């Protein structure tokens with residue numbers, strides 16, 4: 013006896029799969045429990061080694077093909093993104109049975125309106141991370157949060173945070189390729205869309221899974 017599971021409407025529909033891919037990613041902004049809330053962000057270091065880390069997804073714009081993350085301006089990833097650099101984002105949503113791989117370019121922005129708005133839109137507790145005295149990744153002799161002692165275990169006041177704004181940066185990623193893998197017993201589905209610069213649109217294709 014075969015067990016039939018209803019297939020989603022996007023199963024054999026390339027445009028609907030594209031829309032679903034963005035929906036799965038965008039859910040990460042609004043739903044803390046969505047796996048897309050904590051995607052893996054890949055950059056390449058000076059040796060050419062891929063560097064992967066989890067980051068909280070803060071904003072998604074399908075129109076500008078962009079994802080926003082927040083980070084410490086002194087972190088290693090910031091150095092890896094000094095010039096507009098190659099970057100990838102990976103999401104696996106087990107409930108949606110979907111893997112999404114975004115590739116494109118990323119840069120760091122620490123001055124200006126975008127970073128200012130991102131800073132003031134974050135909770136004081138989230139912004140406390142940027143009060144670390146030394147750069148993230150600095151070797152230390154004793155285990156420590158890196159935060160000044162007076163703020164350990166406390167939520168900072170707005171005026172206490174002002175001095176640390178310079179440590180905060182937004183990481184802006186712009187996709188030029190989106191790859192979709194949907195898992196189904198009836199047969200997996202895989203597709204990729206490439207951003208076409210001249211036509212200003214996404215061109216998609218089914219791929220062998």
Ligand SMILES: Cc1cc2nc3c(=O)[nH]c(=O)nc-3n(C[C@H](O)[C@H](O)[C@H](O)COP(=O)(O)O)c2cc1C
Nearest residue numbers: 050065066067068082083084087088089090148149
């Ligand atoms: C659940 C979770 C969420 C995280 N969110 C962020 C984040 O939003 N921004 C960030 O810079 N690091 C975040 N981190 C820490 C990074 O994974 C990483 O350890 C840190 O940014 C240093 O990376 P780098 O040395 O490549 O710069 C998070 C880690 C975890 C486990």
